[in-house]
Amino acid sequence: MQTDTYTSPFAGLSPIAEAGGPGDVEAPPDAGESPFEAVYFAESPFGEADSEADGEAAAAQDFLESLHDEEFEDAIEQLLDEGAAYLLADSAQWSEAPPEMDAREVLDEWMSPLISEWKRAVDSLAAGLENVDLTGMNEHEVEELIDSLDTPEMLGVEGFDNFLGKLWRKAKRFVKSKVKQAIKFVKNPVKGVIEVAKSGLKTIGKGVKALGKFVVGPILDKLKRIGLKLLKGVIAKLIRPLSRALPASVRPAVQILMTKLGIGQTADRESGGEETADGETGTATDLAEAFDAELTSLFFASEADEADTEEPEVSDTEADPVAQLDQARALLATQLATHEGNEPPIAEIEQFLPAILAIRPLLKLGLTVTGARGKLINLIASPLANLIKKWVGPEPARIIARAAVGVGFSALGLEAGPEQEQTVAGEALASAVEATVLQTLDELSDEALEDPLQVSAAVQRAFAEAAAAYLPDRILRADLPERETAGEGGFWVLMPRAMRPRYRFRKYTRVFATPIPRQIARAVPWSDGGTLETYLLDRGVDRWPVQAEIDLYETIPGTLPGHFTRDETLPADENPLGDEYQPLTPEAAGLLLREPAIGRRTAPVGRRRHRPVPGRRYFRVRTSKLPAKRSRRPRRLFTVRLDPTSKQLRIAIRLSERRARMVLARMQRSAPSGQRDLPAVLTALRQIFLPRLQYRVARRLVKSSLVPDPLTATQLAGSIAAATSTAIATFLAQKAGAFASAVGDPADGVTITVAFGGLGADPKQELTPEVAAHPGLQHA
8 A cells, every 4th residue: 555755844853755745836916906806786686677676776775885984994993903902801810711701791891881872872862853843954954953963972992982983973974864864755755655665754643843753763763773783793703703793693684674675795895705715704894884784774674674673682602613723722732742652643633623614614514515524624634644743742842842942932031831841832733733724725626625635735735834834943944945034033822821722813933123224114015005104204203214123923713903912922011002013914024024935915905904814914013212102193094985875975185193294394485495395295195095096986986876887987986086186286286275274273183185076977077076174184
């Protein structure tokens, strides 16, 4: 019987013969971004010939688009970051994993001020509208009335205040539309029956002057419940990071109504297809889209539909896959470190693999249906066990542990006594096994996973990369091409150490101390749409190069960016924020660390980081010269908002206080040159919005019914981008005083808005945007 041989990445103990394995697979070239990669075009259940149904579908699609708010997604993300850090800090006080009920109580207590203020604000809005004769008002008066009513109070927690402000803004937008709809019905009931047949306003039995009490009041009560459901969704996401945005039992209700309206399932805005690959659902974007879908359902629902959506709360009872993986990883680590005999640890790895499959629900379902689950486990476990068989057991574990402690733990200030050697070695091997399995599952198609040769080749290639990442350099072959660093290296260790085995991320054991020249900082993109240069300048850097220390982090299943902020190796006085952690791409790693192989390919950094999938890497720049007090910075440098119902598009370009003053200095004749440098100002502003404006506008247009054709939407978006640049140039030349006035206001930062009205579908239409400057960091 012929025995397979496997090329080992190890030096020293491993006698496995080296054989020429398959070469590295070259990554496919970037085919560029399409703004339509995740668009699901609406399908009406009433048929194409039904023009009334088509009109309802278009109206629902446009209303859904009018609710879309990029800053609302950012606010949910910030809330998730702060909640993840809070729960992780609380869990660290427990000697073992707290029961899910206790974790939920901790988060309920943490979020209680936010919940109470949301309830109070909605009740106050209802009270303000209850006795007002709304039927005598025009649309402008309705908007003024609602804007004048009580707003939520500040809670003194940045994440709470930011989220509540964005939630309230969206709620008021919904209420204004609903009140206008109700008034329209009352003023013209015959026409209203036709136009709002699904609006829940078919009967008003208490008279038109009681509109606020008997129609708007119940709607606000439902709005309050939808907001509370969103907050419960945030808590559920924090407790079970791999859960979906809504419980399985509740999910169909909203979708049924959306289908009635002719709207297809909302696609993930930024995932680029990642959900299928990694199973990481229930992110900030998903939560925001679920909230918008429920508001749209409420806006168009008839009384019968509203009754259908009133479902009792039912929590998911499925086992938590992250908790299962924590336990399975700890068990495998112990088994590999204590393995006896010369046989490869096939059984141990086979026992571990179901925990990996559990975090890939689609793959798990497919394997269960086809009956191929057991075969796949055996196909992966056998070659993987043979690759590590000479490095399992007590003696190899001591060798790994000594190398690991000497190279990494000491550098991070962590302690690892002799009694922990077994744990350190076992976890390193378990991490390599876990990463190998995840990469193999990602790399191979369903058909390839049934082919023993393809699986074996993929396992060998993936394990070489995993060993180079999670095991100390000293035990690796010197000529191993998969090594992540050309110079002194480290390895990735599970963190936080105090929470074993409930780890939530990995950290690289080497902290890179390096100067960052301004030219390098300018070339490293930042998630807000700017660069590392703008980030450091806004943080107070005034001299280059910047002497910095760079920490590296890696996600594991269940990681949220807020978990990184609880890194126990950081100085005690550091309180990092979630948006300080940026994707470590090969380009960023090459520029900052001169080690491109340690980076990981990911979605363009301009996209938000709502979906940290396992194995994704991040960096954080630390420098002692940054001031302790942080100046306020926008989470996005520019935002886009389209309202198809009014055919308006608004673009907001947001400048930090530092950048606004720098722009003003160049616009004034008192500049060092004695002349206004308007070309430099325009160039600086164009660098903020121009690279991605056409892409962002095209996505918004095609997701509405305004411009359903993708090609036409792209052409119109290009015209809008060109008109935006021209309008800003005219504004700088003619209205410098208005910008100076905004800069002089005490509010932090300045927002430049560009508003387009009367948009149609013709890409050649005449565009005459209005430009204005506003104090503070405002929304579009």
